[in-house]
Amino acid sequence: MDERDALGQIAKTLPQAGDDAAVISLDSVSLVITTDMLHETTDFPDGTTRYTAGWRAVGASLSDIAAMGGQATAAVAVYGAPAFDPDEIDSFIAGAIDVCDAANAQYVGGDLDTTSELTIATTALGTVTHPSYRHGARIGDCICVTGNLGRTAAGLKAFETGDIAHANELFRFTPRVNTGAALAKHTTAMMDSSDGLARSVHQLASASEVGMSLHWDAIPTHPDVKEYVDDVSTRRELTTTVGEDFELVLTLPSSELANARETTSVPLHVIGEVTESDNGIIIDDESLPDEGYTHATK
Template sequence: MDERAALAVLEDELGPVGDDAAVVSDLVVTTDMLHETTDFPPGTTRYTAGWRAVGASLSDVAAMGGRATAAVAAYAAPEFDESELLAFVRGASDVCDLVGAEYVGGDLDGHEEFTVATTAFGTTDAPVRRSGAEPGDLICVTGTLGRSAAALELFERADSSERQSGSAQTDTSDREADLERANELFRFEPRVDAGRTLAPHATAMMDSSDGLARSLYQLAEASECGFAVDSSAIPIDDAVFDTAETDEAALERAITFGEDFELVVTIPEAALESAEAATTVALTPIGTVVDDGITMDGEPLPDRGYTHG
C-alpha cells in the first residue's frame, strides 16, 4: 500500500484528512517522520538533518498561519555518535531560533536505520485551511521552487564522484564543494513569518512539501475548484538552472519534485497588494483559481509530485 492509498484508508476511518496541521482550540500541532534512505541522501550532514526534519514540521505550522512555539524530535540510529548527535541538535535548535520557536528536546532510541520523528507546536486563533479558495482568487507561491531538486542533484553528483574516482585532488575539492552547496540548499527557511502575515489575506494555504503540481490538486480537492497556471510566472530557484540540462527540465523539477516547503496560497486579487506589503518574502502570483480543472498554459497539468517512501 502506498502513501496515497494509506491516506484513503485513514479517511474512511477518521473522516477527511487534509490540512497541514491539526488545530485544537488555539493550539496548532503537527508531526512528521523522516528516514535516511528516503529523506537524507548520502552526504547529508547531521546538522542539516536536524534542521530539515524539525523545519518540515515548523513548515506545517506556517501553512496554517500559526505562530511557532516549540518543537521536539525523536532520534533513532544504529549507534549514537556524539558529534553527530550534537550536530543534529544544533541544527534543530538553529531552525527553531530562526522562526522564534524553542527546541525543547525529544527522545533517543536504537534503530537499524537513522530515523527522525518530529513534532511542532504553534498557536493561532484564525487558522487558514485548504478549503477556502474561490474562483477569481490568485494562486501565489512564496520564495522560489526547486531548491531541494537542485540539492539532490548535487548530492548524487558528489556520491557518484566518490564511487568512481578517488584519485585527483581536484575531484576531492569539487566533491566537497558539491556537498557543501547541497547541504546549504537543503536547509530551507520555514515560512512561519510569511504564513502569519499572509493569513489575514489568504483564502486557502498549504506548504509545497509534495510539489507545486500535487499541492494544486490537494487544494482543488479541498476547495472544490480548479487552477489555471502560467508556467512563465513560476519562480524557479537559480540553483535549478545550474543543475538542469534544459529550461524545460528546470521547470519540471520546480513544479513536481517537492520538498521545498514554500507556501502555496490563494488570495483575492483585490488583497494582493496588501498581502505583498505585509510580508518580507517574495510572493509571486502564478495563476488564477477557476471553477474546475487544473491546467498550465492551457494544457492539463498532471498530478505528479513527491511521494513519501
C-alpha cells in the same frame, strides 16, 4: 494501497488529520500540532550532515505550522539511529535548535531510539489566530507561491555531483512561519509545497472544489536549478514535481494581493488563478497531472 490513498482514508475517520496540521481549541487559545517522519533512504542523501538532518526534519514540521498560518511555539524530535555518536547527536540538536530559532520557536528535546537507519520523527506545536486551511479557495482568486521552487531539486543535484557543502546549504531551508502567520489574514486557502507544486494545487483544488489554471512562465525557479539543469522541460518538471521546498502555496482575492505583499519581505508570486472545477488543473492550457517525484536517495 499507496500513501496518498491511505491518508485519504485516515481523513475520513479523523477530519483534523486532512490538513497540514490539526487545530485544537484549548481554553482561549487555538493550538496547531503536526508530526512527520523522515528517514535516510528517502530523505537524507549521502553527505547530509547531522546538523542539516536536524534542521531539515524539524523544519519540515515547522513548515506545516506555517501552512496553517500559525506561530510556532515549540518542537520535539525522536532521533533514531543505529548507534549514538556524541558529536552526531550534538550536531543534530544544534540544527534543530537553529531552525527553531529561525522560526521563533523553542526546541525542547525529545527521545532517542535504536533504528536500522537514521529515522527522525518531529512534532511542532504552535498557536493560530486565523487558521488557513486547504479548503476555501474561491473562483477568481489569485494562486500564489512564496519564494521560489526547485531548491530541493537543486540540492539533490548538488549531492549527486559531490558539491556537498552547497547541497547541505540548499537542504537547510527557512520555514515560512513568520510569512505564513502574516499572510493568513489575507489568504482563502494555504498549504506548503512539501509534496511538490503539482500535488499542492491538486490538493487545494480538491479541498476547495475548484479548478486551477497555472502559467509556466510565472513560476519562480530557484537560480541553482538553472545551474544544474540545462534542459528547459526537465527544469520545469523538477520545479513543479520534486517538492520539499517547503514554500507556501496559497490563494487570495486579487484585491488582497498588495496588502498581503506588504506584510512580508518574502516575495509572493502570482502563478495562476482559481477557476471553476470543471476546468480541472491546467498549466498553459495543458492538463497538469497530480504527480510528485519520488525521491528515493538510495
